[in-house]
Amino acid sequence: MTGAHDAGAVTGADDSVLLRTEGRAAYLTLNRPRALNALTHAMVRRIDAALTVWEHDPAVETVVVTGAGERGLCAGGDIRAIHDDAKNGDGTASAAFWRDEYRLNARIARYPKPYVAVMDGIVMGGGVGVSAHGSVRIAGERSRIAMPETGIGFVPDVGGTYLLALAPGQLGTHLALTGTAVGAGDAQLCGLSDHYVPSGSLPRLVQDLAHAPVREVLGRHVRPAPPGELAEARGWIDACYSAATVEEIIGRLLDHGDSGAKQAAETLLAKSPTALKVTLAAMRAARGLGSLEKVLDQEYRVSCAALTEPDLVEGIRAQVIDKDRDPRWSPPTLAEVTDADVARFFTPLGERELGLAASDITPEAPW
Template identity: 80%
Template sequence: MTDVLFRTQGRAGYITLDRPRALNSLTHAMVLRIDEALTEWEHDPAVETVVVTGAGERGLCAGGDIRAIHDDARDGDGTASAAFWRDEYHLNARIARYPKPYVAVMDGIVMGGGVGISAHGSVRIVTERSRVAMPETGIGFVPDVGGTYLLALAPGELGTHLALTGAPVGATDALLCGLADHYVPSAALRSFVDDLADLPVREALARHVTQEPAGEPAGRREWIDACFSADTVEGIVQRLLAHGDAAAKEAAETLLAKSPTALKVTLAALRRARRLGPLERVLDQEYRVSCATLTAPDLVEGIRAQVIDKDRSPRWSPGTLAEVTDADVERFFTPLGERELGLATGSDTLEEVVW
C-alpha cells in the first residue's frame, strides 16, 4: 500500500495522491512510486500527458509526512528523513525537466511538499479553493522542495513575504507569484481532467480556463516590497512595525511567533537562491539546510507544538532573533561532503558558486 493511485486513459496518465485523511501528505514510498510511474510513462508513447490530482475534497497535498520526520529527528539519527528528502528533491527536479506535459491540479490546500510535486510542473492549475503556502518557518523548518527557488523568482519581495510568514495565497496571487499558470473553476475540474484523456493540453485548457478572481498580496505590494527588502529579519520586522499599515503590523506579529533561527536561515537561503541560478543548484543548497535542521532543536519542537501536542506554544531555542548569530545561520549551509545531494553537475556545482 503506497497511498497513491495510477491509471492511464486515452492519451493521459493519471496520478492520484490517496491519503485524504492525512490531506494526501507525502510518504517516502509515495515519492518512489511516483518516480517509477514517471519513468514508465516517459518511455510510453501512448502516454502524452501526466495529470496529478489529490483524493478527497480538502486539497492536493499538505506536504511531507512531518510526524515521521519528527520521530526520526527526536528518536533516530535522521537517516530516514535525509533519505526521504534526497528522493523527494530528485523527484522535484525531474518534474521540472519532464519531457511531456505535467499537469498539476492545485485545488484546495497545497503546502510544502505539495508545492514541490505541483509548482515545478509545466501546467499548473489553481481554482477559487486553492490555498498555496510554504509554512515551514512555523515548525522550525525552512522552505524546501525547490520552494526557495520558486519564491526567489516572484516579483519584488512577494516571495520573501510568503517564505518568512508562511502565509497562504489564493489563485490570483499564486499566478502573480509564478506558482501557477491557469485558473479553472473547481466546478469545471472534473470535465477538464477528463478532457485531458482525449485532447491535447492546449485544447483542454482553452475549453476550461477562465479569469481568476481578485487577490490580496498584489494589493499590498507597496509595503511588502518596502519592508521585506531589508537586509535582516530584524530590519524587516522594524520596517513592518513602523509602516503604519495594519496588515504590515500583523505580518510583524506573525514573524515574531515563528522560529527565529528558521526565519534567519530562510532569508539567507532565499537571497542566496537568487544568485544560484538553476533549480538543481538551489535544491542542493536546500538539502544541506534540511539536513542541518535535523540536529537543531526547533524542528522537533515546532512539529511537537503544531502537530503532535497541538498546544501552539513552541519554545524556540534561541528564543529571539537577536540571539541567532551569523555563525548560527552559516552552519546550515555547511557542505556535506560525500552526502551532498549532487543534482548540479560539473562546472555547475554548488561549491563553485561565489557569494
C-alpha cells in the first residue's frame, strides 16, 4: 500500500526506529532494547520524518508507538552522549538534539491523526515526551512513568513541566521535584495517560488498530485502572508543596508527621540543590505560560543553561557512568543556590531561541 512504500523512504539502514504500515495503521517502534530504547538525535529525526510521511498518506488513519523489548517504551534521552558533550564538547550537539526533540514533542501534541502511545513498562524523560503528548495514551500494570531529571542535576524537559503543571493540586510539583515513578492509576490521575489496558492485552490492541478505528479498539480492551497511591497522599502533598521555596517545602515535609512526607523530604535532600530550585521555578512559571509551545521554549533555555553547570555532568557520572550513586553537587546545599543562580537558567537565548511559541496552536481533536 502507499503508506508501506512511503515509510520505506525514511527507513534506511538504521534500525533504531522500526517503521511499517498495516491496514489502516502505521507502526513506529523504538528499537534500542539494550539501551531501554533511549532516544538519540538520529531517532528523533527518523520519527519526525515518519510522521511527515504518514500525516500526508490518506491510507494511514492511526499512528501507533511502541518500544522493543520487554522492559519499557523508552527510558529517556541518550544521557551518556549529553554527558560527553557537556564535559568534553561545547554543548552544541546537545542543544541541537533538544531543539529537534522539543519540536517533535510539540508536533506530537498537535498531530492531526490519532497518535496512540503504548506506555508499557518504563517510560521516563524523553520517553514521556514521545508518548504523553499523544492523543491516546495507554498504560498497563507494568507502566512506571517518571520525570527523574533532578536526580542527575537536570530539570524536567520535553514538555514535562507543562504536563506536570496541569496535574491536580501539587501532585505535579511532587513528581517533578522527587522524580517519583507512578503506575497506571496515578498516571491517569495526573494526566499523563488516558486509558488502562492490561499488559497481556496490549499486543492484541496493537494488532486490532490495523483493522478498526481507535474508539472501537479501545472499547474492546480498556479496563478500569487499579487504584494508585497519590490520591490518598493529596493531603500532605498539597499542604507541603504549596510552600514558596524548596527549603520550606522540605521543612514542611519533615514536620508533617506522615511517613510518606518524611520519605519525600529524604528523597529531595539527595537531589541536586540547583536542579530542585530551578525545577520549582520552572513548574510555577509553566502554569502561567499557558501553552505547550511556550513551556517548551522555556525548557529549552533551561536545558541549554544546564549544559554549562557542573551538576549535570556530575549527576550523570554518579548515576549512569560510574554508578557510585554519590554525586557531589555544586553548590552542595540549597542555601548556597541564590536567586541569581536560578534566574540565569531562564535568560533568553536571543538568536538561539527555540521559537515554538510563534507557531502556538491548540487544535481540536480531528477524530
